[in-house]
Amino acid sequence: MLQEYFHIPDKIMVGKLNSLFTRTEKKWYYKMRLNHGKHAWPWWKCELNRKWANNSWRFRMENSFQSVIFNSEKDKPLTWFLKQKDRLSSLHPDMSDPMINMKILRKFGGELEHSIKWRCVEPCSTED
Known part of the structure; x- marks a missing residue:
């Protein structure tokens, strides 16, 4: 590029x-x-x-993204978020930032996901 x-x-x-x-x-x-x-x-x-850029790499990236769940006791939020964002961006380069944010937000789960959704301003991005 x-x-x-x-x-x-x-x-x-x-x-x-x-x-x-x-x-x-x-x-x-x-x-x-x-x-x-x-x-x-x-x-x-x-x-x-x-x-x-092969199927094996893509499979590993997808599995890595799907298997990981945020753990507040061992993960730093920003580091964890950016790692997931990089994984999704490399798998789906055409995916918009709001869609990436929503997919990552689902990985938080439970009350944390609910709290974040209520505090987000509707078109939010990672640059804000």
């Missing part, structure tokens, strides 16, 4: 990969660089799609 819209050169795109990745992704990136050497952005884009 960045290269197509902003015409960023290959060297800069590939150079940014190191700073974008964390933990497992960064280890994967270093291993790929070590095994395959330097390549242009189109090669990396193909490898990224092969690694993460």
Whole structure:
């Protein structure tokens, strides 16, 4: 997306990969660089799609989202919310923010969900 819209050169795109990745992704990136050497952005884009844009990855993301429920004793609300938002956004890039918010809100359950719904201003977004 960045290269197509902003015409960023290959060297800069590939150079940014190191700073974008964390933990497992960064280890994967270093291993790929070590095994395959330097390549242009189109090669990396193909490898990224092969690694993460597949049915297995989608299945894991959906299961992760469906299985997790907010626990106020162990989860920090903002961290938990943003993680769920990232999962939904990656699974459904065309989904609107209000729809994402409602899907995440259902994961709270019980009185907490009810309290949040009553305090939300009707078109609310995560930027407010």
